[in-house]
Amino acid sequence: MKKAMLGGLLWLSLAMMIGVAVRAQGSTKKAAAPLEKTQWKLVWVAGAKIETATPRQLPYIQLDPEGHRVSGSGGCNRLMGTYELSGGNLQFTQMAMTRMACLHGGDTESSFVTALNEVKAWKIVGSKLLLMDADGHVVAKFAAVPPEE
DSSP, X not given: OHHHXXXXXXXXXXXXXXXXXXXXXXXXXXXXXXXXXXXXXXXXXXXXXXXXXXXXXXXXXXXXXXXXXXXXXXXXXXXXXXXXEETTEEEEEEEEEOOOOOSSOHHHHHHHHHHHHHOOEEEEETTEEEEEOTTSOEEEEEEEOXXXX
16 A cells, blocks of 8 residues: 555656646747837738738838837838837837828728727737737737848
């Protein structure tokens, strides 16, 4: 009986150590790119996948931690503003946009701006940035643009 109890305790200890090691390994895994100082290209908004013909038409955002400024493009027009970041909460404020006439991408740009106004939270999964509304619904998805070397 004593042997069986000792064996059981050994197995329990081993299982606990494996669990701790697995959790520690998962917690050290970092996101592929940080939220701030990364150029995030829009890949999905309003239920539609975004495909652009040229880099010039690339809808994107970039968050600058100095001054909490956001800048980017809706695909034609430049956008700028500020953001408030607290943990997993994110909100864009004081947003402004140029108003050039654009032949293509007006619907995407409009959906993009609407989505940014709804953002209340964020999450990075792998190399994807997910922006969510107050109910936790994803309103826009982005992919990190690798820095040029």
